[in-house]
Amino acid sequence: MAGEDVPAGEGLPAAGEGVAAGEAAEAVEAVFREERGLLLASLTRRFGDLDLAEEVTSEAIEAALRHWPAEGVPARPGAWLLTTARRKAVDRLRRDQAYAARLAVLQADAERAEAVAPAADAGSASDPGLGELPDERLQLFFTCTHPALAAEDRTALTLRCLAGLTTPEVARAFLVPTATMAQRIVRAKKKIREARIPFRVPGPDELPDRLPGVLQVVYSVFTEGYAASSGPRLQRLDMAGEAVRLARILRRLLPAERETAGLLALLLLVHARRDARTGPEGEPVLLEEQDRGRWDRAMIEEGRDLVVRALTGGPAGPYGVQAAIAALHDEAADVESTDWAQIVALYDVLLALTPSPVVAVNRAVAVAMRDGPGAGLALLDALAGEPRLRAYAPYAVARGDLLTRLGREGEAAVAYREALEAAGTEPERAALRRKLGE
Amino acid sequence: MKYMLLIHSGAVDEQGGAPQCTVEDWMAYDKAVRDAGIHVSGESLADLVTATTVRVSPTGERTVTDGPFAETRELLGGFLVIDVPDLDAALDWAARCPGSRDGGAVVVRPVADFGA
Numbered sequence A: 001m002a003g004e005d006v007p008a009g010e011g012l013p014a015a016g017e018g019v020a021a022g023e024a025a026e027a028v029e030a031v032f033r034e035e036r037g038l039l040l041a042s043l044t045r046r047f048g049d050l051d052l053a054e055e056v057t058s059e060a061i062e063a064a065l066r067h068w069p070a071e072g073v074p075a076r077p078g079a080w081l082l083t084t085a086r087r088k089a090v091d092r093l094r095r096d097q098a099y100a101a102r103l104a105v106l107q108a109d110a111e112r113a114e115a116v117a118p119a120a121d122a123g124s125a126s127d128p129g130l131g132e133l134p135d136e137r138l139q140l141f142f143t144c145t146h147p148a149l150a151a152e153d154r155t156a157l158t159l160r161c162l163a164g165l166t167t168p169e170v171a172r173a174f175l176v177p178t179a180t181m182a183q184r185i186v187r188a189k190k191k192i193r194e195a196r197i198p199f200r201v202p203g204p205d206e207l208p209d210r211l212p213g214v215l216q217v218v219y220s221v222f223t224e225g226y227a228a229s230s231g232p233r234l235q236r237l238d239m240a241g242e243a244v245r246l247a248r249i250l251r252r253l254l255p256a257e258r259e260t261a262g263l264l265a266l267l268l269l270v271h272a273r274r275d276a277r278t279g280p281e282g283e284p285v286l287l288e289e290q291d292r293g294r295w296d297r298a299m300i301e302e303g304r305d306l307v308v309r310a311l312t313g314g315p316a317g318p319y320g321v322q323a324a325i326a327a328l329h330d331e332a333a334d335v336e337s338t339d340w341a342q343i344v345a346l347y348d349v350l351l352a353l354t355p356s357p358v359v360a361v362n363r364a365v366a367v368a369m370r371d372g373p374g375a376g377l378a379l380l381d382a383l384a385g386e387p388r389l390r391a392y393a394p395y396a397v398a399r400g401d402l403l404t405r406l407g408r409e410g411e412a413a414v415a416y417r418e419a420l421e422a423a424g425t426e427p428e429r430a431a432l433r434r435k436l437g438e
Numbered sequence B: 001m002k003y004m005l006l007i008h009s010g011a012v013d014e015q016g017g018a019p020q021c022t023v024e025d026w027m028a029y030d031k032a033v034r035d036a037g038i039h040v041s042g043e044s045l046a047d048l049v050t051a052t053t054v055r056v057s058p059t060g061e062r063t064v065t066d067g068p069f070a071e072t073r074e075l076l077g078g079f080l081v082i083d084v085p086d087l088d089a090a091l092d093w094a095a096r097c098p099g100s101r102d103g104g105a106v107v108v109r110p111v112a113d114f115g116a
Helices: A021-031 A033-047 A050-071 A077-095 A097-116 A137-144 A151-162 A167-174 A178-194 A207-226 A237-253 A258-271 A297-311 A318-331 A340-353 A357-371 A373-382 A393-405 A409-422 A426-435 B023-035 B087-096
Strands: B002-009 B039-044 B052-056 B062-066 B075-083 B105-110
Touching (some): A033 A077, A033 A137, A050 A077, A050 A178, A151 A178, A151 A237, A207 A258, A258 A297, A373 A393, B002 B087, B023 B087
């Protein structure tokens, strides 16, 4: 670390002006959300310890907030933050010898591992010369989404460490108390540290196994934001927006992987409909009833370009195919002129890639649009034995809608009542009660 | 960093043995672990019918019972301690272990380090 640029404003006074510390810290972290993930990744890599990296990242950002208003923003703000954080880390290690000794062992191991596998570095495009922070977030993505962590913990850690959300924000996203979320994050970090989940980008031979897990976490952040599984509101836009941002970062970090383009395309093409998707009372508006003029055209354009990239140059992945389906919806002027034949064909591809009863339900609905409600209903009824569909509201709603179109109102009511039992959010339940005429 | 691989077999025959893996599979795996220079220790356990359980009550009374017998499908059949750089390496070795196949499972646990 010696010999590096000395950032302006070194020799900082001790932290803690004594203002409403919690709130202020949260506001500060929000301002530096992007930088936070970059700093954290770089420091975690250098010191091999996520806790230390988090603490000194927060301290460096606090220092910036104290000094920059008075002394001006430095020429290279990213480098200033990184150098300040590094110094704080080194200071801490000097103060705490036992900690330092343990980290030294970790680092020696990490360096040994790097010497053996230099290719692991290939994904971290470093460009520290332009006042930008080197982007080493890809390693942190793979650590936070490691399959050895519980699925919920992966999402929480990714939101905390990579989206830069504060712990109270992550807690709100999961609808759990802050203390519960804090505990969960501490537990996950303990596992990373003590089981020694590595900070590294998997090699090319491992990537096909590991990348789907990373994409899945970002996708689950999005689906939770898009269709909240529980709670008073149907959509949680802030979560969906965070997922889009994470998908953009991944796309930048892994530009050669077509599924990163596919995931970003899918999220953009669905997120583009966000304003039309709920009515004034927060009730869900079905695709066929949405005001397509309120769809975000710029976002659709961006998504369509990415679909092309996701689907060319080899066999398509599941996100690319789902993005293509979303693009066909977004391109159509209305439900009638939608290319349902093409959508059915894409669902056939998707079913072959990821056999799932949920995909089969969507395919059946598309078949109903292409060939009529009777054909779709036959396919849905053939899925009746699937355990995963037993408490799956969209399955019962789809059956109810097709039965209604066939004039079988009595059976439709039974299906809607089943859906009412399974529906997770209040707006969904209200919409079903309206269908039932209650 | 040391990890213990707890090797659980899936199906168990009447003698409490695990029939699905061949001796050759195990010998090849054992050789690979030793050749890689990561072997710390390891044993495979005798069939479950030979197991005996000891418990000591708060008053110091010793209870010895036959068993346990396989009440669940998974049964500890052996263990291996390896010294590798990180969890990913440990998981790779677990995946190569014959005990992880045919319904078996390998549980990977870091060995606690008390600063020694």
